[in-house]
Amino acid sequence: MARPPRFDTGQLLDAAVRLAADGGPAAVTMAAVAQAVGAPSGSVYHRFAGRTALLAEVWLRTTEHFQEGCTAALGSDPDPVRAACATARYVVAWSRAHPEEAAVLLYGARDFGRAEWSAEHTARAESGNTRLFAAVAALAEALGATDDPARERLTLALVDLPMSLVRRHVRGGRPLPPYAEDLTEQCTAALLRDMHAV
Amino acid sequence: MARPPRFDTGQLLDAAVRLAADGGPAAVTMAAVAQAVGAPSGSVYHRFAGRTALLAEVWLRTTEHFQEGCTAALGSDPDPVRAACATARYVVAWSRAHPEEAAVLLYGARDFGRAEWSAEHTARAESGNTRLFAAVAALAEALGATDDPARERLTLALVDLPMSLVRRHVRGGRPLPPYAEDLTEQCTAALLRDMHAV
DNA sequence: CCTGTATTAGAGGCCTCTCTCTAAAACAGT
DNA sequence: ACTGTTTTAGAGAGAGGCCTCTAATACAGG
Numbered sequence: 001m002a003r004p005p006r007f008d009t010g011q012l013l014d015a016a017v018r019l020a021a022d023g024g025p026a027a028v029t030m031a032a033v034a035q036a037v038g039a040p041s042g043s044v045y046h047r048f049a050g051r052t053a054l055l056a057e058v059w060l061r062t063t064e065h066f067q068e069g070c071t072a073a074l075g076s077d078p079d080p081v082r083a084a085c086a087t088a089r090y091v092v093a094w095s096r097a098h099p100e101e102a103a104v105l106l107y108g109a110r111d112f113g114r115a116e117w118s119a120e121h122t123a124r125a126e127s128g129n130t131r132l133f134a135a136v137a138a139l140a141e142a143l144g145a146t147d148d149p150a151r152e153r154l155t156l157a158l159v160d161l162p163m164s165l166v167r168r169h170v171r172g173g174r175p176l177p178p179y180a181e182d183l184t185e186q187c188t189a190a191l192l193r194d195m196h197a198v
Numbered sequence: 199m200a201r202p203p204r205f206d207t208g209q210l211l212d213a214a215v216r217l218a219a220d221g222g223p224a225a226v227t228m229a230a231v232a233q234a235v236g237a238p239s240g241s242v243y244h245r246f247a248g249r250t251a252l253l254a255e256v257w258l259r260t261t262e263h264f265q266e267g268c269t270a271a272l273g274s275d276p277d278p279v280r281a282a283c284a285t286a287r288y289v290v291a292w293s294r295a296h297p298e299e300a301a302v303l304l305y306g307a308r309d310f311g312r313a314e315w316s317a318e319h320t321a322r323a324e325s326g327n328t329r330l331f332a333a334v335a336a337l338a339e340a341l342g343a344t345d346d347p348a349r350e351r352l353t354l355a356l357v358d359l360p361m362s363l364v365r366r367h368v369r370g371g372r373p374l375p376p377y378a379e380d381l382t383e384q385c386t387a388a389l390l391r392d393m394h395a396v
Numbered sequence: 397c398c399t400g401t402a403t404t405a406g407a408g409g410c411c412t413c414t415c416t417c418t419a420a421a422a423c424a425g426t
Numbered sequence: 427a428c429t430g431t432t433t434t435a436g437a438g439a440g441a442g443g444c445c446t447c448t449a450a451t452a453c454a455g456g
Contacts, residue, residue: 160362
């Protein structure tokens with residue numbers, strides 16, 4: 001009933017992610033994406049309302065992809081310490097498997113123009129965040145982390161520390177070393193072990 | 199013997215840092231900097247060879263400012279564990295005192311156009327890095343961190359973990375909580391304490 | 397006061413990017 | 427074959443940013 005598409009949304013987003021990974025969000029221009037897949041600029045505008053929408057989709061698809069497995073890992077084990085370690089491992093393993101998307105994740109939503117997003121895109125971002133926060137909060141309660149510093153320490157151990165390890169290597173353009181997952185898990189365990197002692 | 203300057207280099211860099219802090223490196227345009235201080239664009243070009251040079255100076259002045267106190271903190275105490283904790287505290291305290299520069303530091307040199315820097319700027323960046331690496335390496339040896347994973351764990355404890363804490367708040371636009379320094383020091387201590395146990 | 401120099405002042409060219417608009421193309425169903 | 431719909435295809439306007447260039451300006455020293 002209609003002409004078949006030569007360039008679909010996923011293909012364009014893939015190209016945009018690649019551009020963002022090795023050039024930062026500023027390198028994601030409509031012209032660059034079009035050229036990367038060999039399409040005229042009109043085809044990109046047919047899929048996305050504008051550059052703002054494209055950047056929002058790049059960010060949202062990547063974070064949602066990441067958060068999907070992350071929330072799963074957070075609830076993967078009845079023992080909260082083991083669940084935390086599994087989550088930390090997941091962050092590193094996911095980044096190893098998806099280095100370009102990991103490079104996107106090292107930026108923030110603001111770098112992808114969050115201030116100008118549509119209400120729909122903003123809502124999607126908040127929805128994903130609240131779901132992840134809920135899973136972290138549940139784990140925090142299971143670990144007895146009741147006050148703000150303790151909750152923040154948990155977040156550091158779960159997400160920020162693994163991401164830092166990833167950042168150090170991805171930003172340098174090198175692949176993650178083989179011991180990355182083990183190192184991350186040890187650090188996370190160390191941060192959780194001493195939490196009750198203080 | 200000459201007309202006195204109305205806009206000096208430091209003033210222009212201050213404006214550029216402010217723009218970068220709340221708009222990312224992309225917001226640092228020659229026109230924006232000129233407008234921010236009320237100067238014509240020609241005055242900006244009189245101080246900087248071009249946008250590439252301006253971005254490089256923004257990054258280098260900020261990192262050098264940060265590294266100055268950082269290397270001092272690394273050698274501030276003969277006991278390596280105490281020196282490490284002092285360094286971690288310094289990272290947070292410096293960010294609290296200089297929130298705009300801290301926001302710049304959360305990006306990377308690549309985001310400030312490192313690929314197009316002059317040889318001179320690149321050399322300055324490497325010089326600062328090697329000095330800092332040397333101080334970290336000395337501390338690593340004092341702590342018995344000989345292999346790659348142990349050295350990386352030390353770097354995480356010293357710099358990356360404090361920076362993560364800063365990132366979480368600065369990126370959200372909020373000030374650092376009062377307990378930030380204490381929390382950071384506890385986390386750093388926990389990571390170092392268990393290092394020998396593994 | 398006169399001269400030399402560093403700086404301001406801003407107009408204007410060039411380039412890139414965003415976005416719009418029109419026309420053509422390719423296919424499914426009748 | 428015809429129709430309707432989606433998509434490609436690409437030209438072109440408008441805006442903004444980088445950079446250059448020339449003229450004017452303000453001061454120090456003789």
